[in-house]
Amino acid sequence: MDALYIDPALVAVYDALNSGRSDFEFYRSRLPNAPSRILDIGCGTGTFAIELAGLGHDVTAVDPAPAMIAYAMAKDRADAVRWITGQATDAAERGWCDAAIMTGHAFQCLLSDEEVDDLFISVKTILKENGVFWFETRNPAAKPWLRWTPKQASPAVTFAEGQTVQVFHEVSAVDGEYVTFDESYVFGDGRAAGRSRSTLKFPTFDAVQAAARRNGFTVSAAFGDWNGGAVSSKSPELIFKMVPAVA
Numbered sequence: 001m002d003a004l005y006i007d008p009a010l011v012a013v014y015d016a017l018n019s020g021r022s023d024f025e026f027y028r029s030r031l032p033n034a035p036s037r038i039l040d041i042g043c044g045t046g047t048f049a050i051e052l053a054g055l056g057h058d059v060t061a062v063d064p065a066p067a068m069i070a071y072a073m074a075k076d077r078a079d080a081v082r083w084i085t086g087q088a089t090d091a092a093e094r095g096w097c098d099a100a101i102m103t104g105h106a107f108q109c110l111l112s113d114e115e116v117d118d119l120f121i122s123v124k125t126i127l128k129e130n131g132v133f134w135f136e137t138r139n140p141a142a143k144p145w146l147r148w149t150p151k152q153a154s155p156a157v158t159f160a161e162g163q164t165v166q167v168f169h170e171v172s173a174v175d176g177e178y179v180t181f182d183e184s185y186v187f188g189d190g191r192a193a194g195r196s197r198s199t200l201k202f203p204t205f206d207a208v209q210a211a212a213r214r215n216g217f218t219v220s221a222a223f224g225d226w227n228g229g230a231v232s233s234k235s236p237e238l239i240f241k242m243v244p245a246v247a
Contacts, residue, residue, distance in 0.1 A: 003196035004183065005065035010196060013185055015045040015071060016159030017167065022226040023103050024048050026239070027134055028055070036098040039126060041088050041119075041135075042106030046072025046081065053080035060084065062091040088122040097126045102135035108200040111178070113211070120215035124244055133217065133242040139224065140202035141233040145171050145179045156188065164188035177201050205231060205238050217242040 224235025
């Protein structure tokens with residue numbers, strides 16, 4: 001597991017970087033009306049899960065990283081969410097869920113076809129017959145990794161107790177669908193918190209659609225950005241709304 005998900009200092013950085021994302025508003029406006037039963041897969045530090053629970057949803061949040069779940073459970077209003085350390089298969093009983101979500105490009109952490117198949121199978125088991133599954137992946141046609149360079153680093157962000165941190169990216173390998181890169185972290189007081197190396201998979205639209213079909217899902221809708229734009233070769237995202245296929 002990447003250091004970003006297990007080092008408590010980096011988990012706090014992750015939380016600061018992901019505290020107010022544009023995908024939250026996109027998904028929030030498209031989920032079923034509250035109260036609905038929602039499963040947040042790969043919930044990270046729980047920001048969105050807690051927000052959804054505050055809107056009246058019955059939320060279960062699951063993540064494989066114990067440090068992420070521990071951080072989430074320490075937040076205000078965290079007791080409104082059921083937290084599970086594990087995978088989607090550990091999260092809920094058959095046919096209980098109105099909607100499943102997988103945000104923050106967590107889908108790209110699934111590096112093998114087997115992992116992708118396991119995800120779809122688990123979600124299909126958990127969803128009600130009329131349930132929906134929302135998730136996204138970065139569009140490989142847009143080649144976002146070309147901008148992952150130290151010279152194009154985003155501005156520093158402020159997190160716990162007024163500390164600041166700036167994150168730098170540097171790609172080390174591009175091998176077909178797979179991009180490996182390092183994240184380094186420099187705090188405002190000059191401290192460096194080391195590096196976290198990650199590999200992400202960049203499947204095409206057709207590859208995701210094929211995986212969904214072989215596991216009993218249909219693409220109900222797709223979008224290319226968080227404003228609801230169409231998918232194109234230049235759109236930054238591939239955002240999917242999946243529904244169980246009708247037999």
